[in-house]
Each structure stands twice: as C-alpha cells, then as structure tokens.
Amino acid sequence: MKDYATADIRNVALVAHGGTGKTSLTEAMAFRAGLVSRLGRVDDGSTLSDFDPDEIKRKISVNLSLVPLEWKSAKINLVDTPGYADFVGEEKSGLRAADSAIVLVDASAGVQVGTENAWRFADERALPRMIFISRIDRENAEFDRAVEGIVAQFGRRCAPIQIPIGSQDHFQGVVDLIALKAHTGEKDEEGPVPPDLEQQASAYRERLVEAIAENDDELLSKFLEGGDLSEDELRTGLRAAVVSGTVVPILVGSGTKNIGVTGVLDAIIGYAPSPADAGPLKAKTPSGADEELQTSPTAPLAALVFKTTADPYVGRLSYLRLYSGTLKSDTQIWNANKNQAERVGQVFHQHGKAQDPVTQLVAGDIGVIPKLAETTTSDTLCTREHPVILDPTKFPAPAFSAAISPKTKADADKVGTSLHRIAEEDPTLAVGRHTDTGELILSGLGESHVEVAIEKMHHKFGVGVDMRTPRVPYKETITVSTDSEYRHKKQTGGAGQFGQVTLKLEPQPRGSGLEFSDKVVGGAVPREFFPAVEKGVREAASEGVIAHFPLVDVKVTLIDGKYHPVDSKAIAFEIAGMQAVKQGVQQAKPILLEPIMQIEVRVPESFTGDVISDLNSKRAKVHGMTPEDGTTVITAEAPQAEIQRYATDLRSITQGRGTFTTEFDHYEEVPAHIAQKVIDGAKKEAEARS
Numbered sequence: 095m096k097d098y099a100t101a102d103i104r105n106v107a108l109v110a111h112g113g114t115g116k117t118s119l120t121e122a123m124a125f126r127a128g129l130v131s132r133l134g135r136v137d138d139g140s141t142l143s144d145f146d147p148d149e150i151k152r153k154i155s156v157n158l159s160l161v162p163l164e165w166k167s168a169k170i171n172l173v174d175t176p177g178y179a180d181f182v183g184e185e186k187s188g189l190r191a192a193d194s195a196i197v198l199v200d201a202s203a204g205v206q207v208g209t210e211n212a213w214r215f216a217d218e219r220a221l222p223r224m225i226f227i228s229r230i231d232r233e234n235a236e237f238d239r240a241v242e243g244i245v246a247q248f249g250r251r252c253a254p255i256q257i258p259i260g261s262q263d264h265f266q267g268v269v270d271l272i273a274l275k276a277h278t279g280e281k282d283e284e285g286p287v288p289p290d291l292e293q294q295a296s297a298y299r300e301r302l303v304e305a306i307a308e309n310d311d312e313l314l315s316k317f318l319e320g321g322d323l324s325e326d327e328l329r330t331g332l333r334a335a336v337v338s339g340t341v342v343p344i345l346v347g348s349g350t351k352n353i354g355v356t357g358v359l360d361a362i363i364g365y366a367p368s369p370a371d372a373g374p375l376k377a378k379t380p381s382g383a384d385e386e387l388q389t390s391p392t393a394p395l396a397a398l399v400f401k402t403t404a405d406p407y408v409g410r411l412s413y414l415r416l417y418s419g420t421l422k423s424d425t426q427i428w429n430a431n432k433n434q435a436e437r438v439g440q441v442f443h444q445h446g447k448a449q450d451p452v453t454q455l456v457a458g459d460i461g462v463i464p465k466l467a468e469t470t471t472s473d474t475l476c477t478r479e480h481p482v483i484l485d486p487t488k489f490p491a492p493a494f495s496a497a498i499s500p501k502t503k504a505d506a507d508k509v510g511t512s513l514h515r516i517a518e519e520d521p522t523l524a525v526g527r528h529t530d531t532g533e534l535i536l537s538g539l540g541e542s543h544v545e546v547a548i549e550k551m552h553h554k555f556g557v558g559v560d561m562r563t564p565r566v567p568y569k570e571t572i573t574v575s576t577d578s579e580y581r582h583k584k585q586t587g588g589a590g591q592f593g594q595v596t597l598k599l600e601p602q603p604r605g606s607g608l609e610f611s612d613k614v615v616g617g618a619v620p621r622e623f624f625p626a627v628e629k630g631v632r633e634a635a636s637e638g639v640i641a642h643f644p645l646v647d648v649k650v651t652l653i654d655g656k657y658h659p660v661d662s663k664a665i666a667f668e669i670a671g672m673q674a675v676k677q678g679v680q681q682a683k684p685i686l687l688e689p690i691m692q693i694e695v696r697v698p699e700s701f702t703g704d705v706i707s708d709l710n711s712k713r714a715k716v717h718g719m720t721p722e723d724g725t726t727v728i729t730a731e732a733p734q735a736e737i738q739r740y741a742t743d744l745r746s747i748t749q750g751r752g753t754f755t756t757e758f759d760h761y762e763e764v765p766a767h768i769a770q771k772v773i774d775g776a777k778k779e780a781e782a783r784s
Contacts, residue, residue, distance in 0.1 A: 095162065095443060095450060098169040100389060100458040101370040104362050105171045105415070107188040109216065110198035111208025112154060112177035115228040117144050118349030119198065119358070120161055120174040126355045127163040127170075129445065133352060142446040143174040147553050148546050156181050156546050158188040158401060160413065160444040160460060165359045171460045177208045179750050180543035182215075183489050183522035184401075187471070189215050190487045191400045191415040191460055194336075194366040195223040196358070201235035201261070201346070204243040207750040213248060218488075222339050222367055226358060227346040230258050231265040237346060244344065253305045254298050254344040255332070256357055259288060268346055268354045271299045272328050282356040306331040309340045329364060336365040369458025375417050377474075377482040380430060385482055387418040391456040394480035395419030395427065400487060402471045404515040406554045409465045413444065414475060416461070417484065421475075422454045428478040434468040435478065471521050489521045491755060492537035493741040496544045497565065499534065501558035509534070512555040516547050523547055530567035530644065540741050566735045568643040568772060569687040569761060570679070575600045577653070578678030582670040585661075593666030595619065595627055596654035599678040602647045604687075604761055608635050612652040619655035619667070626664035627652050630671030639679040641686065641776035646761075650675065686769040687761040688733050695728040695744065697752040702726040704747050712736035713765075731759055 108116040121141045125133045134140035139150035143159035155176040163170045175188035189195060195216045199209055216223050227240050237258050244252050256268040259276060267278030269287050274295065276285045287295050307317035310331050317323060323331070335341035345361055347354020374386035377396060387396050401413035414421075421427070423441045428434075442449035442462045455461045469475065472486035498513075500506040513536065517523045523544075524537040538544040544561065551557045581594040602609065610628045619627070635645035655670075693714070697705050702719065705728060709716060714732035737756065744752045764772065 095164060095169070095452070097452075097454070097456070098459070100391065100456055101368045102168045103171065103368055103458045104168060104366050105173070105191060105193045105369065105458070105460060106362055106366055107173040107175055107185075107192035107195045107221075108198065109175050109185055109189065109195050109212035110177050110228075111200070111203075111206035111212070114177060114198040114200045114203075114206075114208075115349045116174055116177060116198055117141050117155055119226065119228060119347075119355070120159075120172055120349075122349040122352045122355040123163060123170075123172065123359055124161055125352065126359060127165050129161070129163055135350070145447040146550075148549050151549075152546075154178060156184070157403075158184040159446055160462075161446060162443050162460070163359075166363050168363050169459075170359070170362055173460075177212070178542070179208070179211070179745065180538065180540035180546075182211065182539060183520060185212065186215055186487055186489060187401045187413075189219050189221065190398070191413070192219075192221065193369055193372060193458075194362075195221050196226050196362075197223055198226050198228045199240055199244060200232075201227050201230040201237060201240050202232055204240050205247045210247070210751070220339065222336050223342055224336065224361060224365065225252060225342055225344045227344060229348060229350075230261050230346050231263070231348040231351050231353075233262060235261050235265075237261060241344060248342065251305065251340055252342040252344055253302045254346070255302060255361070256345050256347075256354070257291065257295055257298055258346045258354075259291065265348060265351065265353065268357055269295050270357065271295060271302055272332070273325055274299070277354075277357060280352045303328065305341050306335055309335040309338065333365045337367045337371050369417075375484070377484050380433075380481050380483065387482065389418055389457050391420045393418040393457065394482075395421060395475070395477050396482050396484065397421060397455075397475045398484045399469055399471055399473045399475065402469075402519045404519045404554065405464075408449075410469075410518075411444075412463045412466045412469050414455075414461060414463065416455045416457055416459050418457045419477075420454055420456050421461070423452070427475045428481060429466075429469050429473050430476050430481040430483045431473040432468045436466045436469055436475070438463055439465065470518055487521075490539060490753075492522065492524045492539060493754065494540050494544060495535050495537040495564055495738070496541075496561045497528075497531075497533040497563065498536050498548065498559040498561050501560060505558050508555065508557045509551075509559060512551045512557040515555070516551055520547065528564065528567065530569075531565045533564055535564055536561075540745070541739075563738055566738075566772075567689055568641065568764070569646045570638050570640055570643050570684055571645065571647045571687055572599060572601050572679055572682035572684050574683050576678050576682040578674045578681060579654075580670050580674035580677055581656070582666050582673065583661075584666070590658075590661040591663055591666040591669075592656075592658040592661035593623065593626075593663070593668075593670040594656040595652060595667065595670045595674050597631070597671070597674045597678055598651040598653050599675070599682050600649045600651070601682070602649050604647055606647045606649075608632065608646060609649040610652075611649070614652055614654060619652065619657055620662075623657065623662065623664060623667040624652065626667040627655075627671035630668035630673075631675050633668075634672040634675035639676050640684050641773040642780055643686065643776070645675070645679065646687070686764040686772060688735060688764045690731050690759050690762045691734050691737060691756045692759040693730050693732050693737065693740075693754055693756045695730070695752060695754040696722075696725055697728070697744075697748050699724060699726050701748045701752060702728070705744070705752065708743065708747055712740075733762075733764075734758075 173188040584591040
C-alpha cells in the first residue's frame with residue numbers, strides 16, 4: 095500500500111446492533127476494493143475481520159478489526175466493531191480511533207437497542223456519521239419503514255441519498271438520488287432510474303435537497319427561489335453538512351449479495367471527513383496545562399493506543415491512531431503516561447490478522463506496533479522533547495463476576511500471567527483476588543464476555559480454568575454477651591499440656607471487626623501466654639464457628655484462667671483460646687451477616703415498573719427514583735447474594751437498554767430462613783472438602 099497524505103485518509107468505524115451485517119459489509123468492501131480475491135462469509139468463518147477462534151465458533155464479532163482499503167486515490171481505514179453489549183469496550187475503542195461512523199440498521203428489525211447505544215457512543219465523540227440500511231435482501235425487509243424508524247429515533251437530519259431497487263428476494267440495486275442514476279448487480283452497472291421508482295425517488299430527492307440547502311445560505315436562497323441545485327452543488331453541500339453533523343445520509347444495500355457496496359465506498363470518500371477536517375486536537379502536558387495539536391505530519395508526534403492485543407507468537411500488539419506528526423520504523427518514542435522510552439522496531443498496517451510492514455505512519459493514519467514493553471491501552475506516545483497526554487477512552491465498569499480456578503497443576507502455574515495478559519488487552523475486564531473468600535475473580539460486562547475471556551486464555555496461552563458463581567463473603571457475629579470457659583489438658587506420659595481460660599464475648603457495632611483485650615488479675619494466667627490466647631482467638635474467628643465464615647464485630651476479653659507451672663505451654667493456651675471462642679459463640683445467639691450493595695440502575699422510563707418489581711423480588715430496598723431525560727435513575731440497596739447475576743437479569747428485563755453500577759455499603763443480618771440454607775450449604779461444602 096502506498097503512502098497517503100492526511101487529507102486522503104478516511105477512518106471509519108462500523109457500529110450497530112449485533113447481527114446487522116457489519117462484518118459482511120466490511121468483507122464486501124474489501125472484495126470490491128481488491129483487498130481480497132474472494133468474498134468470505136461469516137457462517138463459513140472465512141471473513142477477513144472475524145478471524146479469532148471465538149468469533150468463528152460463535153459467528154459474531156468479539157474484537158474490533160482493522161481493514162485498510164484503497165479506493166479512488168484515497169485510503170479507508172475500516173474499523174469493524176462488535177455489536178453485542180458484552181463487547182462494547184471494543185466498540186468504544188473503535189470509535190475512539192475513527193473520524194466518522196457508519197451506523198448499520200437492519201432493514202427488517204429497524205432501530206434496535208444496539209443501534210441506540212452505538213448512536214449514543216458516536217454522540218459522545220461528536221462523530222459525523224452515515225447510516226447503512228443493511229440486509230435489504232432478507233425476509234420482511236422494508237426500506238420505507240426502516241427510514242421512518244430512523245427518523246423517529248434520530249431526527250429529520252437523517253435523509254436517504256439512495257433507495258433500493260426491489261427488496262427481499264427481488265433486491266437488485268440502488269438508485270443514487272443525487273445523480274438520479276440506477277446501479278444494479280454486483281458489477282454496479284449504471285442505468286436510468288426504473289420508471290416504477292421515479293415518483294419515490296423524486297419525493298426522497300426533494301427531501302434530501304431541502305436538508306442540504308438548509309445548511310448553506312447560498313444554496314438555501316437558490317432553493318427557495320425555485321432554482322434546481324446542480325449535482326456538484328449537492329455533493330459539495332452534502333459533504334459540508336455531513337462533516338458538521340447536520341445531515342446524516344442514509345444508504346442501503348446488502349453485504350452478503352455485494353450490492354450497493356460501491357455506493358458506500360464512494361460515500362466514504364465523498365462525504366466522510368478526513369483527519370485534516372477535524373481541526374486542532376486538545377491535549378494536556380504532563381503538568382496539566384492545555385495544549386492544541388495540529389493534524390500535520392510535520393507537527394510534534396502524538397499518538398493514542400486505542401487497543402492492545404496479546405498475541406502468543408508476535409507478543410503484545412499496540413494499535414494506535416496517529417493524531418499529529420510522523421512515526422517511522424526503527425526509532426525511539428516516549429510514553430507520556432508511563433514516563434518511559436519505548437523502542438519502535440517495525441511499524442505495520444493491520445489487515446484483519448495479517449500485518450503489512452510500512453516505513454512510516456503520518457498524522458491521521460492508523461497502524462500497529464509490536465512488542466512495546468510498557469505501553470498499554472489509552473497511553474499516549476510522543477517525543478521526549480514534546481510530551482503530551484491525550485484523553486483516554488472511557489470504558490464501562492465491569493458488571494458481572496465469576497470465580498475461576500485452574501483445571502490442572504500445570505494450569506495453576508500459568509493462570510496468573512495469562513489472566514494479566516488477557517485483562518491487559520481488554521480494559522473492560524478486571525482481575526483480583528477476593529480478600530475474604532480467597533477466590534480469584536474475573537469480572538467483565540456480562541457472562542458471555544467472561545466466557546470469551548476464558549476461552550481466549552485457553553486457545554492463546556493453553557491455560558484451562560473452571561468458572562463458577564463467586565462465594566458470597568458472609569460473616570458471623572453474636573447478638574448477646576456470654577462468658578466461656580475452656581480447659582485444655584493433655585497427658586502423654588512425659589510433660590503434658592495444660593491451659594485454662596475464661597473469655598468474655600461481647601457484640602460490637604457493625605464494622606468493628608474483632609477486638610481482643612485482657613483483664614486478668616492476680617496472675618491467673620501468666621502474661622507470657624496472653625499472645626498465645628489471642629492467637630487462638632483470632633484463628634477461631636478467621637475459621638468461623640457456625641458456617642465457616644469469619645467472626646466479626648465481637649470484643650473478646652480474657653478475664654480468668656489457670657495454669658500449671660510445668661505443663662502449661664503456649665500451644666495449650668492457644669488451643670484453649672480457640673475452643674473457648676467456638677464454645678462461646680454457640681452460647682451467644684450467633685447470626686450470619688451478608689454484604690449489602692448500593693445499586694444505581696438507569697433505565698428508560700417505560701421499564702421502571704418492571705425493574706422495581708424485580709428489585710423487590712431480590713430483597714432490595716428502593717431509596718429513590720429520579721427522572722432524567724427520558725430515563726429513570728433508581729437507587730436502592732440489595733444483598734450481594736441476590737444480584738450476582740443482575741447484569742443478565744437487567745438486560746433481559748430492559749431488552750438491553752438498562753445499565754447499573756454497584757458498590758459495597760455495609761453488612762446486615764441475614765433473614766433466619768435464608769441463613770439456615772446458607773449454613774447447611776456451607777457445612778456440606780466443608781464436608782466435601784474434608
């Protein structure tokens with residue numbers, strides 16, 4: 095691929111609801127541009143952009159993929175992104191690297207929740223966009239209905255620049271409303287508008303001309319005076335309107351049939367902004383001062399790493415968008431976030447899973463650098479002499495957690511490193527060990543997200559792990575005060591063991607933990623044995639008494655005891671302290687405590703009632719509901735045990751439109767009927783382990 099100037103580059107992200115044909119459209123554009131010699135199919139696992147084993151197995155995209163094309167003396171960097179909610183981090187990464195977006199809308203399903211999310215993410219980046227009504231060749235596809243749904247959801251700035259010739263099984267091509275020409279078949283043969291479509295084409299064209307003219311005073315004046323706008327005036331006016339975001343052109347076609355694809359490529363070149371159209375980019379110096387970057391190959395270097403992959407053969411691959419300057423192979427750069435120098439070997443263009451070496455990347459281009467030692471996603475690469483930091487991509491927080499454990503001893507040796515590398519390439523994953531349960535926890539955006547991460551560990555690094563619901567970190571406490579006396583005596587022929595203690599156990603306020611003190615008088619227990627008693631007390635507390643959960647919010651006081659001048663040893667008083675606690679807890683009306691989480695749920699107003707009802711079924715206490723721009727923000731507290739799968743439940747209730755966040759708040763007593771089930775389950779689990 096030859097070198098292209100910044101003004102001749104187009105960075106376009108394909109975004110949509112899952113299953114609307116993004117990958118098929120990407121494949122068709124790659125085929126039409128001559129990048130591939132045959133048209134791959136998602137169902138066959140043969141597409142350029144869905145090459146990961148998990149994507150081939152599931153027949154969906156789970157990673158963003160780069161596909162650079164050459165078309166009409168310009169370069170198009172296509173970013174094919176996943177559409178399923180569990181992989182929204184990849185979608186956000188793709189939009190971060192793009193200058194515009196093509197939002198796909200299924201011709202039969204219309205605007206779906208993934209479409210709404212993609213639109214919102216594009217709004218967050220203020221990206222110009224176009225819409226492609228896809229799968230027009232499928233059953234129940236209807237162009238006019240799809241357009242009505244788009245306009246109803248996103249406004250009248252959305253205007254078709256094409257209409258289909260036929261639909262469903264009879265789809266043959268498209269009519270270009272600006273040139274008023276028909277383009278049919280895979281070969282894109284040009285001809286006149288079919289007579290039966292002239293009226294429809296005229297109506298849509300008038301609407302398009304009006305939308306374009308409204309954004310240009312000169313064109314509007316000519317339009318209102320009854321003058322017809324020329325094709326060149328329309329194309330120039332449309333490009334300006336698309337770049338400013340005041341018009342969103344609607345195209346139509348079928349990626350699998352490879353019809354209407356040329357029109358998409360032409361629209362990208364003709365109407366989508368180049369990096370040079372974006373104007374100065376805001377950045378920060380390491381000291382926090384504002385700075386503006388010019389999109390010029392001669393400006394100081396500034397590039398953002400928008401994605402990282404862990405390749406078992408090549409090593410770490412850093413996907414970067416160059417915002418200013420020029421990046422050459424075999425040079426040294428500066429990571430401003432890590433304050434580290436990085437050595438750049440070879441720079442590549444990425445074609446799906448393949449790399450094409452290049453000598454340099456210029457401002458506005460997208461490429462890949464392998465084997466950077468310290469660099470991770472959202473880091474800024476620049477020069478040491480001119481350090482700047484670009485805004486990082488904002489990723490959603492994990493919402494679903496699973497406990498994982500290695501399948502074999504060999505897996506156990508590698509699981510930590512593999513998890514780190516998987517989490518490193520996906521900022522929406524989080525890995526940690528729970529301080530109370532000791533479990534290794536992998537968290538993501540949903541169950542499928544975590545499952546895919548586990549599968550990646552297996553096929554990338556050969557590490558197998560089992561996945562299960564995390565244990566709830568229950569705790570035990572007491573509700574009344576009690577005294578507990580225990581004597582440990584052991585005689586084996588020689589020197590024996592003897593230690594007797596009397597402990598006072600008192601309940602304390604929530605969050606107090608475990609407190610140990612002594613009030614022994616008269617030397618009933620020598621001071622030298624106090625640490626041993628405390629050790630036994632704390633060991634018993636950590637093991638738990640009624641269900642093997644930690645004992646908390648208890649004050650334990652050593653108030654009396656006895657010792658033997660010969661047989662008393664530290665181990666004897668340690669055992670006595672441990673057993674006195676276990677005995678005392680049973681006497682002090684013990685209860686279980688469970689973690690209570692603060693939860694904030696954001697849902698469309700129409701789902702508020704269903705969400706409230708579901709929360710009530712989960713023993714939640716709803717604190718408030720706040721209307722906010724067509725949505726309702728619900729605040730509540732709920733037991734952790736009841737919301738471990740809430741990501742899946744909320745998605746089902748709200749058709750994927752709801753989001754939520756949680757954080758730990760406090761511990762509270764478990765209702766008696768539930769506590770007994772937890773205790774019985776804990777005992778069975780302990781017996782199974784023994």
